[in-house]
Amino acid sequence: MKKTLAVVLTMVVALSTAACGASGSGKSAKSEGVMTYAEYAAAELDSEVVVETYVQAKQSWWENKATIYTQDADGGYFIYELPCTEDEYNKLVPGTKIKVTGYKSEWSGEVEIVDATYEIESGDTYVAKAQDVTGLLGKDELVDKQNVFAAFKGLTIEPSKDANGADVAYLYKWDGSGTEGDDLYFNASVNGQTYTFTVESYLCGADTEVYKAVQGLEIGQTVDMEGFLYWYEGANPHITKVTVK
Numbered sequence: 001m002k003k004t005l006a007v008v009l010t011m012v013v014a015l016s017t018a019a020c021g022a023s024g025s026g027k028s029a030k031s032e033g034v035m036t037y038a039e040y041a042a043a044e045l046d047s048e049v050v051v052e053t054y055v056q057a058k059q060s061w062w063e064n065k066a067t068i069y070t071q072d073a074d075g076g077y078f079i080y081e082l083p084c085t086e087d088e089y090n091k092l093v094p095g096t097k098i099k100v101t102g103y104k105s106e107w108s109g110e111v112e113i114v115d116a117t118y119e120i121e122s123g124d125t126y127v128a129k130a131q132d133v134t135g136l137l138g139k140d141e142l143v144d145k146q147n148v149f150a151a152f153k154g155l156t157i158e159p160s161k162d163a164n165g166a167d168v169a170y171l172y173k174w175d176g177s178g179t180e181g182d183d184l185y186f187n188a189s190v191n192g193q194t195y196t197f198t199v200e201s202y203l204c205g206a207d208t209e210v211y212k213a214v215q216g217l218e219i220g221q222t223v224d225m226e227g228f229l230y231w232y233e234g235a236n237p238h239i240t241k242v243t244v245k
Contacts, residue, residue: 183200226239
């Protein structure tokens with residue numbers, strides 16, 4: 001499900017930062033020519049968009065291109081393969097305000113900004129608190145929260161089937177064909193419905209707390225989770241924190 005292979009990977013475990021709360025409101029006045037989130041959401045695919053947003057987490061840097069989760073107080077923006085040097089990438093710490101000009105695109109349901117340029121803007125910073133979207137799971141309205149930093153509370157770990165047909169708490173890759181270091185996939189249920197969650201290894205690799213936490217999950221445990229509400233053929237949350245209740 002990845003579109004690139006990150007040869008050089010710089011990962012930020014954004015959850016630990018984001019969970020500490022917000023700095024600023026994320027509602028600063030927009031500059032001239034900058035869209036509100038509502039205007040961005042209403043824009044046609046393939047049209048040019050200009051947004052002011054705040055870095056929340058960095059997924060990868062490869063061949064002078066960065067993939068970044070960003071957000072303001074009104075919504076999330078996924079910036080795909082933003083051209084920048086490694087030095088510039090290192091300056092894009094969580095909370096940094098940036099102005100992004102690019103094109104609104106969609107890939108398997110994920111709405112993102114591509115072919116973009118950016119500039120860092122001075123002034124306020126903003127790190128989002130997780131929005132509880134548990135009650136929206138399974139509802140059409142969930143897509144309105146796409147790419148935001150979200151919380152999922154009180155879910156029960158359900159079995160997945162490994163390559164041998166055995167019940168397990170998680171898989172390496174979506175079909176269980178991977179090994180440690182690959183993405184982790186696991187199922188969790190609430191209100192009688194089961195959903196799939198992912199630890200995206202470019203964002204949170206095998207040395208991170210969340211990766212190790214998922215490796216330690218047991219079927220039947222109750223968990224709270226946080227992560228970015230990525231979309232792939234439907235909701236595909238990229239989980240960055242798991243707490244066993």
